[in-house]
Amino acid sequence: MKAMVITQYGGPDVFSETEMPDPHPGPGQVSIDVTHSAVGLIDSFIRRGTIPIFEPPFVPGLEVAGTIRELGEGVTEFRIGEPVVTLSLMSLGGYATVTVANAALTISLDGFKVDPALAVSALPNAAAAYLALTKVAHIQEGENVLIHGAIGGLASAFPAIARSLGASRIVGTVRTASKLEAARELDYDDVILAEDFPSAIANEKFNIVVDPVGGDMLTSSLDLMAPLGRALLVGNASEQPVNILSNTLWFNNIGVQGFNVGGYLLGNPSAGRPAAKAVLRLLEEGKLDIPLTILPLQNASEAHRRMDAKEITGRIVLRNEF
Incomplete structure (x- = not known):
């Protein structure tokens, strides 16, 4: 897979496009072919080391949209190819073409008329x-x-x-x-x-x-x-x-x-899906529309530069164009 890796703590220029082995899901997990990755202010804090979750090098990214690639042991509620969006991935890994997520924090978009870029930005x-x-x-x-x-x-x-x-x-x-x-x-x-x-x-x-x-x-x-x-x-x-x-x-x-x-969902993962289902219809009805800026995944540095400069209204999303 392709991934945008933070090589050291610092400014927006610390990203490196890297070829990595495809991850596989463990028990209770799914792997996802990523189409869109959300960029948030917390990503900037993680990049700078203000929130030192991991020591570099690592792949950042807390929220993705895409399709189910592989099911881990015990996961029966999804099918391969099903469109999904994740809630917070405390293990990071979203700035990549493939990532792994907790199945309990993965939400199906099947049957909903929702753009995946908006889904990962808003849901x-x-x-x-x-x-x-x-x-x-x-x-x-x-x-x-x-x-x-x-x-x-x-x-x-x-x-x-x-x-x-x-x-x-x-x-x-x-x-x-x-x-x-x-x-x-x-x-x-x-x-x-x-x-x-x-x-x-x-x-x-x-x-x-x-x-x-x-x-x-x-x-x-x-x-x-x-x-x-x-x-x-x-x-x-x-x-x-x-x-x-x-x-x-x-x-x-x-x-x-x-x-x-x-942090809340890390300790209470079962709370995520009911909350998401409670608001998913609002998203489909257009009540959660926000301005979006969409850049290619390989432009992660530019996305972070704009975010740090406060040039963004709404949210910024990285689209997988590899």
Whole structure:
């Protein structure tokens, strides 16, 4: 197989196109002929060694779409050639023409009219949003939701999922004016610039805050939280430390909780497929459409350069053209 290998921690130029043996699935696994691999901010953290999951050299990539190539021992729910998309592959390996996935975290697209590039971009994040809102935030009918980084890969899945679960008002923030129009195409009631936050909505209160940005955006959100409000820290794109006084939490009857879907599914793989099935129809109905940038797999370095430079609106996907 062909793979884009990270040869050392560093910038976008650390990728090397490499010929490797085809992987074979173990018990409870499947191998997949990859057509599309998603690129996310976490991939950048892994590439730089900020999240040192593996020592180089290794093949990155957490989410793929493709077709079933081979079934591991005990796997009976798929057939060879079946179109699928994965949830988070904590073993990495997605930037390749063939990869191995946990069968429990592999979702069939058979019978659904869904483009695989959109599926790999939206479905894993939509399942993550569903788990975050139901398992952690315990969203209730009629609640208000604030979502930072509104057009980002993970954040962009939250408005449609929150709406389907009964959210009343959903407000998003974006970093630059160039992202306002794209964000307004999603299911937000209002979208504001980060530079105008929190003053632009200072009179509002939110039951749930979804924050993949961290740093000042999270701490500035605490005053906007309703009693028994829940803030979900689902990333730290700002790479800023978060300093929250415990008195702020208990005086205001609010809470902050982190949610890392990859780590959660690693310990609870059986939760993945029900979450994905709960949101798959939203994807097919076009309610999870996001802007996509698609590049050839061999252009992984360019994809990471654009991501690091924050040139991407929506998500970036690598397509297998080998």
